[in-house]
Structure formats: C-alpha cells, structure tokens
Amino acid sequence: MKILELLAKFCSILAGALLTFITLMTCYSLIGRNTNGSTIVGDFELTGVATGAAIALFMPLCQFKKANIVVDFFTAKASQATIEQLDRLGSLFMAAVFALLAWRTYLGGMNAWTTQSGSMMLGFPEWIVYAAMTPPLALSAAIALTQALMGEKFTRTDEASA
Numbered sequence: 018m019k020i021l022e023l024l025a026k027f028c029s030i031l032a033g034a035l036l037t038f039i040t041l042m043t044c045y046s047l048i049g050r051n052t053n054g055s056t057i058v059g060d061f062e063l064t065g066v067a068t069g070a071a072i073a074l075f076m077p078l079c080q081f082k083k084a085n086i087v088v089d090f091f092t093a094k095a096s097q098a099t100i101e102q103l104d105r106l107g108s109l110f111m112a113a114v115f116a117l118l119a120w121r122t123y124l125g126g127m128n129a130w131t132t133q134s135g136s137m138m139l140g141f142p143e144w145i146v147y148a149a150m151t152p153p154l155a156l157s158a159a160i161a162l163t164q165a166l167m168g169e170k171f172t173r174t175d176e177a178s179a
Contacts, residue, residue, distance in 0.1 A: 018167075021160050025077035028153045032074035035067045059138035066136070066146050073122075073150035076157040080111060083164070101168055108165035115158035122151045 043064065046057040057063075079085060083104075092100055126147025128134075134143045 018163065021077075021156070021163060022081060024156055025081040025160065028074045028076075028156065029078040032071040035071040035074070039064050039067045039071075059136065059141070062136040062138050062141060066141060069146055070149035073153045076115070077153050077160055080115070080157045080160045080164075085111070105165050105168045108161045112158050112161035112165055115154055115161055119151055119154035119158055122147050122154055126151060 042057060042060060046060045050056045087107075089100075092103060095103075126144050129142070129144040129147055135141055136143065
C-alpha cells in the first residue's frame with residue numbers, strides 16, 4: 018500500500034511540474050506577444066499535450082485519496098457496513114474503467130507510434146502523450162482494485178501514515 022501511495026504522489030509531482038511549465042510558457046508567450054510581437058510557435062499545442070498528460074498523472078492520487086465525486090444522498094441513512102460495501106463496489110467499477118482507459122490509451126499510443134503521427138504546427142510526436150498517460154492510468158486501476166479488495170483496511174493504513 019505504501020508503494021502505491023509513493024507512486025501516486027510521484028505522479029502528482031510530475032503533473033504539478035508539467036502545469037508549472039505550461040504556466041511559465043504561456044506567460045512568456047503572452048508577454049512576448051504583447052511587448053515585442055514575438056510568441057512561442059505552437060504554444061497552444063504544447064499546452065494541450067501537457068494538460069492531457071497532467072490530468073492522467075493526477076488520477077492516481079485522486080483515486081488513492083478517494084477524492085472522486087461521491088453522491089451520498091441515497092446512502093445518508095444507510096448503515097456503515099452498507100456504505101463500506103458500496104464503496105468497495107464503486108472502487109471495483111473505477112478499477113475497471115481505469116483499466117479500460119489504460120488499455121485503450123496504450124493501443125492509441127501504439128497506433129500513433131506506428132503511423133508516426135504528430136501535431137499540426139510543431140510535428141510533436143503524439144505517441145509521447147499516450148506514453149505519459151498510460152502508466153498513471155494503469156496505476157489508478159491498481160489503486161482502485163486494491164481499495165476494492167481491501168476496503169477499510171486500505172483506508173485505515175492510509176490515515177495512519179498521514
């Protein structure tokens with residue numbers, strides 16, 4: 018469980034670094050555009066690429082902390098045991114969704130590699146984005162599956178280490 022937490026935190030640090038890079042690049046490009054008329058060619062492409070990767074990189078920590086949206090209107094009066102079982106079932110569904118996303122992202126990346134497709138302005142290789150997204154999605158699936166199998170034990174260990 019500790020290794021999953023460390024990997025999730027590492028992914029979120031990478032995502033934060035990517036978002037910091039996007040912010041600095043955008044500021045540089047806007048300042049250049051408004052002061053001397055120069056800009057970074059393809060800055061919008063790099064922003065899209067980095068944002069897509071950052072979203073996937075934030076997913077493991079989001080799943081680890083169970084920070085997904087939960088609608089508890091219908092379970093407000095349910096017993097703790099019922100809520101625990103529903104949480105485990107939800108984690109199982111999330112594991113399946115993340116596994117499906119990881120699989121399809123991997124296939125998309127392999128297709129992008131085979132066709133050597135790139136972005137329009139810069140020709141930035143699309144497979145790099147897929148390669149950056151696949152491991153965190155697979156990690157999110159592993160975290161969700163662990164939560165589904167271990168249930169409350171996973172949460173208690175997480176809270177004890179915090």
